Amino acid sequence: MLRVKFWLLAILFTACAVPQSKVIFLPDSVQNNVQEQAGRTETWEIIESQNGSGEAGIPVWLRSYLDNGVRGIESLEAYNGKYVFVGKNQGDNFNALHQWAQGFSAAQDLPRLIVQRVEQRLVSSAALYPDDEYGEYFASMIKKVSDEEYPGAVKEQIFWVKQKRIPGSGEDEDDSEIEMPPEDTDLERYEFLILLSMDKEILQTTIQNIMANIKTSAAPTREQTAAINKIRHTFFEGF
Numbered sequence: 010m011l012r013v014k015f016w017l018l019a020i021l022f023t024a025c026a027v028p029q030s031k032v033i034f035l036p037d038s039v040q041n042n043v044q045e046q047a048g049r050t051e052t053w054e055i056i057e058s059q060n061g062s063g064e065a066g067i068p069v070w071l072r073s074y075l076d077n078g079v080r081g082i083e084s085l086e087a088y089n090g091k092y093v094f095v096g097k098n099q100g101d102n103f104n105a106l107h108q109w110a111q112g113f114s115a116a117q118d119l120p121r122l123i124v125q126r127v128e129q130r131l132v133s134s135a136a137l138y139p140d141d142e143y144g145e146y147f148a149s150m151i152k153k154v155s156d157e158e159y160p161g162a163v164k165e166q167i168f169w170v171k172q173k174r175i176p177g178s179g180e181d182e183d184d185s186e187i188e189m190p191p192e193d194t195d196l197e198r199y200e201f202l203i204l205l206s207m208d209k210e211i212l213q214t215t216i217q218n219i220m221a222n223i224k225t226s227a228a229p230t231r232e233q234t235a236a237i238n239k240i241r242h243t244f245f246e247g248f
Contacts, residue, residue, distance in 0.1 A: 053172035056197070070204055071168055082204070092212050093165075094122040096203040103199050106169070110201045115162040119205055124155045127216070130248050134240055143240070144233040145225035153219045161211055165204040173197050213245055220244065 060066025070088075073081035074095055082093045096118060098109050128151060135142035143150075174196040220241050229237060 052175040053198070053200075054175050055170045056173045057171040059169050067170065068166070068168060070166070071170075071202060074202070088206060090209050091206045092209050094119060094126070094205045094207075096122055096205065097200060099198050099200045101198055103169075106199055106201045110167045110169070110203055113164070113167075113203050115164045115205055116158070119159055119162045119207070120155050120157060122205070123157075123159065123212075124151060126248065127151065127154050130244060131240065133247070134243070135236070142233065142236050144229040144237075145227050146223055146229060146233070146237050149223045149225055150220060153223065154216070157215060157219060159207060159212070159215065162205055162207040165206055167201065167203050169199055169201045171197060171199050216244065217241075 055064045055067070056062070058064070058067050064072075067075075070082050070085065070093075073085055077084070079093050079095060082088055082095075083091065096113055098106055100106055131143065131147060131150070132139055139147045
């Protein structure tokens with residue numbers, strides 16, 4: 010478990026190393042992990058959106074996402090039979106975020122979101138560090154999912170909100186290992202969210218074909234083979 014946490018933190022630090030950029034895409038799982046590591050609960054209040062002040066004007070899909078994540082959206086009747094993905098970017102430069110959202114495409118950017126969901130599914134099922142659990146199969150699958158084309162994916166909506174940071178528990182604790190945002194109750198940011206969807210059966214078939222056709226240079230051990238066979242048969246449970 011410690012190795013998994015270190016691995017997630019490494020992703021975060023790599024993402025934040027982009028020079029002269031305040032627009033940084035971070036997976037939810039990484040952000041939550043860092044906050045937990047720091048012993049702090051961070052909350053952001055929506056004070057404005059593209060539909061007006063406060064939260065009153067946010068769409069149903071976004072309300073469902075804020076309450077229950079992507080599975081909250083997938084539970085809506087409008088998205089029955091679909092997998093949904095949400096691309097997010099945050100920062101204080103509205104124009105840069107707007108340009109990012111307009112340039113976001115299902116063909117080019119959806120694979121990254123699918124990879125994150127696949128990666129999370131593999132990690133959550135692993136008792137060990139993923140490379141130990143699945144051997145070379147893990148890295149090979151991530152690469153193939155990333156390189157795959159996903160026809161039929163739809164860029165549904167773009168929506169932005171403006172948020173204000175609310176102090177949470179543990180903010181006075183000293184944590185010298187992880188740098189967190191400054192303790193400024195007036196800190197504000199914009200967040201752009203992009204909703205994408207894809208037919209559930211098509212995506213499942215695509216991923217199943219990828220998993221079935223992975224070839225690795227090193228043969229997996231008996232334990233790794235068992236873990237691979239198990240995840241292949243149960244992959245879409247909780248996906």
